[in-house]
Amino acid sequence: MKQYPAEVIVVFLYNLCGTLISAPVCLLLEANLSVWKINPGITLITIIYSGVLCTGLSSLVHTWGLHLKGPLYISIFKPFSIAIAATLSVIILGDALYLGIVMGAVILTFGFYAVIWGKAKENELSEDFGECRTQPPSKAPLLHSYRVEDNIDNWYIDC
Known part of the structure; x- marks a missing residue:
């Protein structure tokens, strides 16, 4: 595309x-x-x-x-459409609602929102770093055990 x-x-x-x-x-x-x-x-x-x-x-x-x-959002909507179809079949067609359908829909929904949340955090971090910065990053990374000060001399590697 x-x-x-x-x-x-x-x-x-x-x-x-x-x-x-x-x-x-x-x-x-x-x-x-x-x-x-x-x-x-x-x-x-x-x-x-x-x-x-x-x-x-x-x-x-x-x-x-x-x-x-991009392709991530398209691929995540494919399994989520199964949960939507199951929900609509219960509402419109009057199909029986089984525990497996509910559990599957809940798992798919949590997975869907986890991916969306992770992608939003990734976009937020990529906006902070930019294409190629002339100064080291000022925000703390997601992993708290990783210290920015330890790698302050290597910050330009991503450029």
Whole structure:
């Protein structure tokens, strides 16, 4: 995304490659061509919804997020979407709520917020250090056992 930041074109090419790879495989696995007939009605609406919203829009949002925040945030939202789907299936579909679903959602949520918190602290430290400073850092590091004064002569190594 840094080399070619046009998200819509990247998503189009991604979906086109997926179609070119999966179409021959699907045609080989299902030789009966009458199965491929699309009837107007709910079947056509489902195919359009799945293609446009589920595949196209979600790929566009993931690519846009990759462009804005980087791959860490995109990869952390994948498991978090499982917890969201489980919650929505209980609320909308009326599925049973099991202890494993709740525990998994809680663990994923804590992990999600831990990563977000760690990334925020990392960004805060990188703003403090800058690209290449002419003076040693003034704030204490995260590890209290590490002393800045001990390595005051080596502070320029990160530049």
